[in-house]
Amino acid sequence: MGNNLYLVGVGGQGVVRLGQIIAAYAIEDGQKVRLFKKVGMAQRGGPTLCEIRIGEVSGSRIPPLSADLVVAMELAESVKALEYVKPGGNVILNKSRVYPIHIMTHPEKYPGEEVIEDLFQKTGAKPIWIDAKKIASEISLPIAENIVMLGAITLLSSFDKELMIEVLKKNVPRQIEKNISAFLAGYEIAEGTQI
Amino acid sequence: MIKLLTGNEAVALGAIEAGVDVVAGYPGTPSTEVMLNLMAKRKELGIHMEWSVNEKVAFEIAAGAAWVGKRALVTMKMSGLNVAADSISAIAYSGCTGGLVIFVADDPGTSAGMVEQDSRYYAKSMIIPMLDLASQQECLDYMKIAFDISEAIKGPVMLRSTTDISHVASLVDINGQTGRENKKREAHFERNIPKYTKAASAWCMAQHQDALNRLTYALDTIESKNYNKKYRINEIHFEPDSKYGVIYGGAVQGNLLEVLNRYNIKVNTLKIGMVHPLPENLIKEFLENKNIEKILVLEELDPIIESEIYRIAFLLNKKVEIIGKLNNALHYTGSYSFALVKEALEVLLDSDFNNQDKDLEELMPILEEAQDLIVARPTSFCSGCPHRGTYYALNTAIKNLKYKKDDIIVHGDIGCTILGMNKPFESCWTEVAMGASIGMAQGFKWGGIEKPVIAAIGDSTFFHAGIPPLINAVHQNAHVCIIILDNWWTAMTGFEENPGTVHLKETDTKRVDLVNICKGCGVEKIDVIDPYEPQKAIKVLEEAIKHPGVSVVVSRQECALQAQRRKVSLPKYRVDIEKCTGCQICLNQLACPEMVFHPKTEDHKAYMEISVDCFGCGLCQYTCPFGAIEVIEDGK
Ligand SMILES: Cc1ncc(C[n+]2csc(CCOP(=O)(O)OP(=O)(O)O)c2C)c(N)n1
Ligand code: SF4
Ligand code: SF4
Numbered sequence: 001m002g003n004n005l006y007l008v009g010v011g012g013q014g015v016v017r018l019g020q021i022i023a024a025y026a027i028e029d030g031q032k033v034r035l036f037k038k039v040g041m042a043q044r045g046g047p048t049l050c051e052i053r054i055g056e057v058s059g060s061r062i063p064p065l066s067a068d069l070v071v072a073m074e075l076a077e078s079v080k081a082l083e084y085v086k087p088g089g090n091v092i093l094n095k096s097r098v099y100p101i102h103i104m105t106h107p108e109k110y111p112g113e114e115v116i117e118d119l120f121q122k123t124g125a126k127p128i129w130i131d132a133k134k135i136a137s138e139i140s141l142p143i144a145e146n147i148v149m150l151g152a153i154t155l156l157s158s159f160d161k162e163l164m165i166e167v168l169k170k171n172v173p174r175q176i177e178k179n180i181s182a183f184l185a186g187y188e189i190a191e192g193t194q195i
Numbered sequence: 196m197i198k199l200l201t202g203n204e205a206v207a208l209g210a211i212e213a214g215v216d217v218v219a220g221y222p223g224t225p226s227t228e229v230m231l232n233l234m235a236k237r238k239e240l241g242i243h244m245e246w247s248v249n250e251k252v253a254f255e256i257a258a259g260a261a262w263v264g265k266r267a268l269v270t271m272k273m274s275g276l277n278v279a280a281d282s283i284s285a286i287a288y289s290g291c292t293g294g295l296v297i298f299v300a301d302d303p304g305t306s307a308g309m310v311e312q313d314s315r316y317y318a319k320s321m322i323i324p325m326l327d328l329a330s331q332q333e334c335l336d337y338m339k340i341a342f343d344i345s346e347a348i349k350g351p352v353m354l355r356s357t358t359d360i361s362h363v364a365s366l367v368d369i370n371g372q373t374g375r376e377n378k379k380r381e382a383h384f385e386r387n388i389p390k391y392t393k394a395a396s397a398w399c400m401a402q403h404q405d406a407l408n409r410l411t412y413a414l415d416t417i418e419s420k421n422y423n424k425k426y427r428i429n430e431i432h433f434e435p436d437s438k439y440g441v442i443y444g445g446a447v448q449g450n451l452l453e454v455l456n457r458y459n460i461k462v463n464t465l466k467i468g469m470v471h472p473l474p475e476n477l478i479k480e481f482l483e484n485k486n487i488e489k490i491l492v493l494e495e496l497d498p499i500i501e502s503e504i505y506r507i508a509f510l511l512n513k514k515v516e517i518i519g520k521l522n523n524a525l526h527y528t529g530s531y532s533f534a535l536v537k538e539a540l541e542v543l544l545d546s547d548f549n550n551q552d553k554d555l556e557e558l559m560p561i562l563e564e565a566q567d568l569i570v571a572r573p574t575s576f577c578s579g580c581p582h583r584g585t586y587y588a589l590n591t592a593i594k595n596l597k598y599k600k601d602d603i604i605v606h607g608d609i610g611c612t613i614l615g616m617n618k619p620f621e622s623c624w625t626e627v628a629m630g631a632s633i634g635m636a637q638g639f640k641w642g643g644i645e646k647p648v649i650a651a652i653g654d655s656t657f658f659h660a661g662i663p664p665l666i667n668a669v670h671q672n673a674h675v676c677i678i679i680l681d682n683w684w685t686a687m688t689g690f691e692e693n694p695g696t697v698h699l700k701e702t703d704t705k706r707v708d709l710v711n712i713c714k715g716c717g718v719e720k721i722d723v724i725d726p727y728e729p730q731k732a733i734k735v736l737e738e739a740i741k742h743p744g745v746s747v748v749v750s751r752q753e754c755a756l757q758a759q760r761r762k763v764s765l766p767k768y769r770v771d772i773e774k775c776t777g778c779q780i781c782l783n784q785l786a787c788p789e790m791v792f793h794p795k796t797e798d799h800k801a802y803m804e805i806s807v808d809c810f811g812c813g814l815c816q817y818t819c820p821f822g823a824i825e826v827i828e829d830g831k
Contacts (some may be wrong), residue, residue: 010572023199023364033199035364038306045788046572058451060363060446063533065554076570085560087554088202100572104792112567119568122561 002055003157004062006084010072010098011039011046014146018073019050021150025159025167026054036060045098047077061186069157070125071149073132074098076111082123090156091120091127092190094149095134128152128193135185144182149184155194161187198515202334204359206270206298207232208367209338211240213294214374214743215268217260218244219253221659222688223272225361226300230270231689240373240684245704246691249629249659250275250284254297258286258351262391263382266342270298273312274628278660282349284321287401289390290350290409293380294342297323300356303446303495304530311528313496318471320351322406324413325353325471326428329448331365333468333602335466336426339374343420345602349434350405350410355470357495359446359530410472416467429477434461438486439543442478443493444470444500450536451493458548463487473503482513490520494785495531518543526554576614577757578789579765579810585680586620587785587814588750589649591729592736602646603740604639606632608661610653611687612680619786623651630660637664637673647740651678653687655693657709662716668745669717676740679709679724682754690757697753713747720746727752727812755810765811767827770803774823777801781818790815 004022005022034053040046051062064083068176070091072078078093084188085091113129115162117128120127132148149170154164165180172179200208206229210218220230230246237244243260247253250271257269271279276299283297299314318325324344326337329666389398405800422428443451444467454460465481467473481487482504492501500518508515518524524542525535541548575585600621607613608624608631616623616797627635632650639648657679668675685691694707713721720742724732732750739746753763760771777800782790789809794800805815805824816824 027199027366028199032366035199036362040574042570046574051287057453058448058456058457059450059533060359060365061450061533063537065558076568079565079568082565083555083558100570101786101790101792104571105782105794106777107794119561121560121567152603152634 002053002057004057004067004086005052005054005065005069005071005157006062006081007050007052007071008047008077008081009049010077013048013073013096013098013141015048015050015073018146018150019052021167021171022052022153024171025164026052028163028167029160031055034060047080053190069153071153073146073149075113075116078116079111079119080146082119085120085123086124087124089125091125092149092152092156093129094129094145095129095131095146099164116129128156130186130189132186134184137169138186139181141178141182144179147179147182148173148186151183151188154183155187156188167191196371197366198369200331200369201362201364202331202356203228203362204232204570205331205367206335206354206356206361208369209335211236212335212370212372212374212549213342214266214378215341215342216242216265216375216380216538217257217267218242218270219247219256220270221247221253221275222249222685222691223275224688225302225358226270226272226298226356227688227691228361229298231691240375242375246685246693248694249277254279254282258282258291260293260502261291261293261351263384264293264380265287265382266380268296268298273299274309274313275299276314276317276364278629280321282315283317283323285393286447287321287323287351288393288399288406290405291345292349292515294345295351296338296341296345297351297353298356299353299359300361301496302358304358306358308363310497312707313499314353314355315470315499316497318355319499322410323351323353323471324348324469326468327470328354328356328360328797329445329466331360331363331367331715333362333426335367335369337428337468340417340422340428341424344413344416347416348409348588352413354385356647357446357530358450359365388603389619404656414469414472414474416497421740427466429474431477432464433484434463435486437462439463439483440481440487440489440490441463441493441540442467442481442490442500442504444468447493447495447531447536450531450533452539453533454537460544462543467500468555470499473500475507477484478504478507482508482511482515488517488605489516489543490518491539492517493525493531493536493539497527503770515828547587573617574614575617575786575788576611577755578787578808579758579812580611581682581726581750581752581755581812582612582615582680583785583787584729584732584812584814585651585750586615586622588724588726588732589622589651589678590620590728591733592740595733595737596740597643598646603649604646605649605651606635606639608632608656609652609661610656610685611655612651612653615651619783629656630664631670633661633664633675636675636677637668637671640653640673640675643824647674647676649676649678651680652680653686654681654683654695654709658707660695662712665713665718665745665747666716672744674743675745676747678703678736678750679747681709681749681751682757684754684757686754686757688752710749713734713749718745718747720744721749722747723749725752726750727814729814729817746798755812759810765803765813767803767809767811768813768815769825769827771825772802774821775802776821776823777803778820779803781815781819782823785815787815
């Protein structure tokens with residue numbers, strides 16, 4: 001039934017880029033892959049979605065309860081992925097928040113981390129939390145937030161770490177050393193949660 | 196060679212492999228990327244490609260090239276087919292000598308707004324063979340087949356895609372070659388009045404009959420070239436022990452195969468890849484299978500295949516239960532998800548496939564709870580978007596003229612310009628179809644709306660379909676104010692070039708100034724404003740709205756995203772925190788995504804901040820009553 005990855009976030013966070021790198025990895029690994037992406041209109045800050053299906057699948061979209069891994073790049077967007085988590089599937093949540101204007105003036109209307117954690121717990125999932133923005137900033141490459149997530153995804157999806165680094169080198173033209181540091185940082189955090 | 200390609204990328208490559216000589220199109224979701232991909236190879240291929248002014252002209256360019264013997268492709272979204280329809284039906288009668296393929300993409304589920312129009316009707320009403328795409332591989336293969344059929348039958352062929360095919364990527368086997376290399380076609384046109392004009396009824400009826408005959412040749416061609424076997428265009432699969440059948444066509448194939456695999460279901464299937472003309476013999480063979488008692492017809496949008504199944508079953512006197520839209524089992528709207536296809540098969544087989552539904556049921560209350568937590572992210576203009584300045588100025592002008600916002604009807608039009616209907620502007624009231632704002636505004640006037648009526652339209656939309664209604668307004672002396680939001684590009688669909696695009700180095704196109712067009716149409720009151728200078732713009736708009744007759748205001752400034760891409764750099768702005776009172780007036784009037792509001796905390800008062808990504812349009816400085824927003828001087 002393949003390996004299904006469901007990625008959500010908002011425009012500008014590199015969700016689609018992340019999906020493309022994972023798809024490139026799957027091809028490099030000699031597997032079949034399908035990629036669906038949904039980006040809103042040109043503007044930044046709109047919801048984005050990327051679905052990657054690796055292996056023998058024929059539909060273009062991941063059915064409910066069928067994602068082996070759910071990744072949310074933005075905290076509140078994660079609730080949109082709830083329906084897709086496969087029983088026993090993994091969930092990685094980034095702590096980053098992107099506020100639309102009405103939330104800026106009323107931040108209390110934005111769901112907190114505990115609420116989200118609670119919600120996923122109720123479905124039986126145990127989310128892994130990452131503060132990808134903080135990590136990426138520490139490496140002084142704040143835009144590598146998605147690459148930090150890629151590190152965690154690689155571990156949780158049991159992708160080959162070295163091969164993923166090779167793919168990363170091919171797909172990320174600039175600042176590759178820093179990107180690899182971001183990737184390894186994400187990988188290690190995910191490792192830490194597996195003990 | 197295997198590559199990960201979206202359907203639209205594969206369509207483009209298919210055209211290259213087919214050796215296309217001329218390509219024309221007009222952008223529109225979900226079809227746009229076919230041209231974008233071809234355009235990227237324009238130099239390398241050395242053939243003529245163009246974003247035409249609208250779909251009708253694009254089609255005529257392609258048809259003209261096909262009349263002189265070349266392989267030509269035209270691309271558009273389903274709405275564009277309505278625009279091009281008049282010319283398409285005439286060419287379908289005459290036929291052509293070169294290969295002519297019309298690529299059209301439908302949008303079930305309306306990923307991009309607009310109507311859920313089913314283009315397959317056009318194939319029927321215009322007597323044109325149509326191939327319907329069911330996978331990304333077919334996008335490549337069927338494009339080549341479409342050209343082969345078109346050349347064989349000497350008439351146009353339509354290739355139809357849908358969003359789930361065009362915008363999804365999967366692995367496609369390509370040969371990577373340019374089909375033109377070994378086939379140089381000479382341009383030649385033979386004078387043949389009865390074929391190429393419509394000047395006598397006898398000729399027209401003969402052409403009509405020719406068109407009908409071409410449909411039969413099209414089916415013969417795929418048979419004789421063995422395309423059915425090689426490419427599974429129309430394919431029957433019989434399952435000896437099953438009394439159930441599924442007849443399907445288009446994008447639904449993916450989810451159907453997945454449901455069949457996942458639940459290990461074996462049923463008889465008939466795949467239909469040529470929707471017009473339908474493979475009548477195959478359908479008969481399928482229906483005549485004695486085992487089959489119950490059939491599910493799966494096709495997105497309208498029951499086009501389904502109604503034909505009823506007809507053929509009636510002719511065969513076959514007793515069969517048909518599940519689909521005509522018995523209200525399936526709906527006409529939206530794209531067909533995995534869950535929907537699964538449900539349909541459960542109805543067909545009269546069984547419950549699994550326990551997964553139970554999991555989903557358990558999840559329902561949690562999903563409902565989650566629903567309340569979803570943070571709305573309304574679409575608004577990009578940072579620095581010139582349209583923001585135009586609507587800000589328009590709203591202010593309306594206020595200065597002592598009208599309330601609810602007094603003045605503004606007809607919006609297609610494109611980024613329609614975002615003026617959203618908060619905080621809420622200027623636009625309507626959106627119909629390309630160019631319709633100008634015609635609708637006149638109808639409102641003649642219908643009796645006494646207060647000023649305004650039309651707001653983008654540059655590409657104006658070129659596409661706004662000129663005839665403008666001429667009409669001048670001719671009838673309608674009292675309407677038309678604002679053309681000229682951002683130089685066809686922005687919303689992905690920044691395509693249009694006739695007003697400032698001369699580009701990469702292309703040898705020539706710029707057409709829409710101000711001259713308006714003058715030429717006889718508009719006497721015409722002004723150009725800069726949306727980044729709202730104070731002047733407001734004055735001009737006030738005058739234009741008051742003008743008794745047709746007035747045109749061209750609000751001109753490049754699309755900010757495109758300007759950024761072209762490395763246009765403007766001075767940035769910042770908020771002087773001392774002066775800022777945290778009143779949020781700037782935010783409430785402009786809603787620029789670069790404005791970050793910090794509510795009051797124990798440590799600091801409420802204040803506004805401008806992010807480092809500020810484009811520098813300067814608009815916000817005009818909104819602040821306290822003069823807190825200031826330009827960052829160079830180097831500071
Ligand atoms: C007949 C038809 N063709 C194409 C489209 C697709 N379409 C939607 S928005 C748009 C672009 C409009 O560009 P413009 O008027 O310049 O406004 P902008 O987005 O640049 O502000 C197009 C072509 C459509 N809706 N209808
Ligand atoms: S893409 Fe261009 S025209 Fe459209 S909202 Fe953004 S800046 Fe404005
Ligand atoms: S100048 Fe003001 S309105 Fe313009 S982009 Fe910058 S913050 Fe936004």
